[in-house]
Amino acid sequence: MAHLQAVGTSLQPQHPAYTQLDTHFDPQQQVAWGYMHAAPRPCFTPTLLDELLAWGRDMRGSHEVNGRTPVKYFVLASGVPDTFSLGGDLDLFMHHIAARDRDGLYRYAMACVDCSYAVHTHLGLAGVTSIALVQGQALGGGFESALAANVLVAERGSKMGLPEILFNLFPGMGAMTFLGRRVGHHLAERIIRSGKLYLAEELHEMGVVDVLAEAGEGEAAVLDHIRREEKSRNGILALRAAREVSQPVSYAELARITEIWVDAALRLEAKDLRMMERLVSRQTARAEAVGRVPSEALGA
Numbered sequence: 001m002a003h004l005q006a007v008g009t010s011l012q013p014q015h016p017a018y019t020q021l022d023t024h025f026d027p028q029q030q031v032a033w034g035y036m037h038a039a040p041r042p043c044f045t046p047t048l049l050d051e052l053l054a055w056g057r058d059m060r061g062s063h064e065v066n067g068r069t070p071v072k073y074f075v076l077a078s079g080v081p082d083t084f085s086l087g088g089d090l091d092l093f094m095h096h097i098a099a100r101d102r103d104g105l106y107r108y109a110m111a112c113v114d115c116s117y118a119v120h121t122h123l124g125l126a127g128v129t130s131i132a133l134v135q136g137q138a139l140g141g142g143f144e145s146a147l148a149a150n151v152l153v154a155e156r157g158s159k160m161g162l163p164e165i166l167f168n169l170f171p172g173m174g175a176m177t178f179l180g181r182r183v184g185h186h187l188a189e190r191i192i193r194s195g196k197l198y199l200a201e202e203l204h205e206m207g208v209v210d211v212l213a214e215a216g217e218g219e220a221a222v223l224d225h226i227r228r229e230e231k232s233r234n235g236i237l238a239l240r241a242a243r244e245v246s247q248p249v250s251y252a253e254l255a256r257i258t259e260i261w262v263d264a265a266l267r268l269e270a271k272d273l274r275m276m277e278r279l280v281s282r283q284t285a286r287a288e289a290v291g292r293v294p295s296e297a298l299g300a
Contacts, residue, residue, distance in 0.1 A: 018051045018055075019047060019051070020039065020045060020047050020048040020051055021034055021035065021036055021037070021048060021051040021055060022035040022079055023055055025069075025071070029072075029223075029226065030069060030071055030072035031071075031072065031073045031074070031075065031223075031226060032055075032059055032074040032075070033074075033077065034055055034074065034075065034076050035077050035078060036048060036077070036078050036080070036085060037078070037079040038085075040284050041089075041091075041280070041284055042078065042080040042083045042084075042085055043086045043087055043089050043141075043142070044087065044089060044112055044115075044141055044145075045089050046089070046092070046111065049108075049111040049112065049114075050111075052076075052115045053115060056115075056118045056123055059071045059074055059128075060123050060124070060125065063125055063127075070127075071123075072128060073128070073129045073130075074123075074128065074129075074131070075131045075132075075133055075222055076119060076130070076131070076133070076145065076146075076149065077135070077218075077219075078133075078135065080136075081136065082135070082136035084132075084133075084134045084135060084137060084138040084142050084146065084158070085137075085139070085141065085146075086139050086140070087138075087139045087140025087141035087142040087143070088112065088140055088141040088173070090276050090279060090280045091280050092108060093105065093108075093265065093276065094273055094276060096108070097266060097268060097273065100266065102262060102263075102266060105262050105265060106258070106259070106262045109258045110255065110258060112141055112144075112173040112174075113173050113174065113254045113255060115145065116145050116148040116173060116178070116254070117249075117251055117254060119132070119148040119149050120148040120149070120150070120174075120178065121249075122150055126237065127237065129150050129151065129229065129237075130148075130149045130150045130151070131149055131150065131151045131152075131153060131222055131226075132145065132147075132148070132149035132151070132152050133153045133154075133218050133219070133222055134146050134152070134153070134154040134155065134158050134160065134209075134218075135154075135155050135158060136155075136158055136159075137158070137159050137197075138154075138158070138159075139160070139161060139162075139163060140161075140162060140163060140164055140171055141173055143161060143162055143171075143175070144162075144174040144178065147174065147175065147178035147182065147208070148178050151210050151225060152208065152209050152211070153210065153218060153221050153222050153225065154200035154204070154209045154211070154212060154213065154218075155200060155213045155216065155217065156199075156200055156213065156214055157199065157200065157215050158200040159197040159198065159199060159200070160197065160198055160200065161191075161195070163195050163197075164195070165193060165194075165195040166195045166275065167268070167275045167276045167279075168268060168269070169264055169265060169268065169272070170261065170264065171192060171261075172257055172260060172261020172262070172265075173254070173258060173261070174254055174257075175188070175192060176188055176189070176257060177253060177254060177257065179191065179192075179208065181247050181249065183206055183208055
């Protein structure tokens with residue numbers, strides 16, 4: 001947040017009751033900022049998912065209530081240094097898998113889908129643009145949520161990837177849908193099957209990242225993009241609407257893929273779960289030790 005204050009952006013705090021999401025609103029530029037900081041790991045905990053959905057409902061409300069300044073742009077970012085999001089709550093995954101709790105696993109996965117779908121459809125409002133700002137790592141569901149945004153901004157040196165194949169699974173909450181519409185489904189499947197981390201620079205060359213920012217200048221790059229979009233806003237919004245007609249993302253598609261993911265997760269073997277457990281332990285230990293999850297957290 002320090003950089004935003006430094007460039008003179010006037011922010012109003014929102015929703016102090018949130019525990020894993022800091023939200024701020026710039027009424028002059030009509031930009032809402034949401035900074036995630038889930039605990040004990042920066043992943044999509046059930047609490048964070050609930051707060052993200054509540055934030056979305058409140059932003060929609062700004063368009064429906066007289067006397068409130070409506071949101072034109074909302075930015076999903078992270079308040080955790082070097083980490084946008086590590087993705088799904090692997091500890092919760094393992095709990096549901098061990099209990100053979102298909103319904104619990106499906107409900108959690110669909111909450112993730114609900115968040116990503118709201119981001120992708122810009123809250124169902126024609127005059128709103130969603131922006132993801134990646135600073136540091138975006139893994140698994142974290143990468144999926146960034147891909148869902150209308151505009152993906154990433155700082156140089158940031159790393160994004162879909163490591164699920166390493167523990168015999170696949171990213172089931174939007175990767176094929178959102179990545180496929182950005183770069184084509186053949187390349188999307190290659191990226192998913194690789195399980196590797198990609199630099200923001202590589203993904204920008206592929207067409208995955210829309211705006212490549214200098215390291216430490218992500219917020220400024222977002223504001224610069226908004227200023228440029230404002231100059232051609234009518235045309236850009238119309239173009240986006242046309243793309244959504246020619247390449248629609250249906251909620252039913254996301255839900256069906258999520259069902260495939262849930263069934264695949266319940267077929268994981270003990271060796272796959274042990275690898276998942278080691279990853280959770282490593283991430284948690286590093287987060288507790290230094291208050292952040294550095295690049296080495298993925299580990300081999």
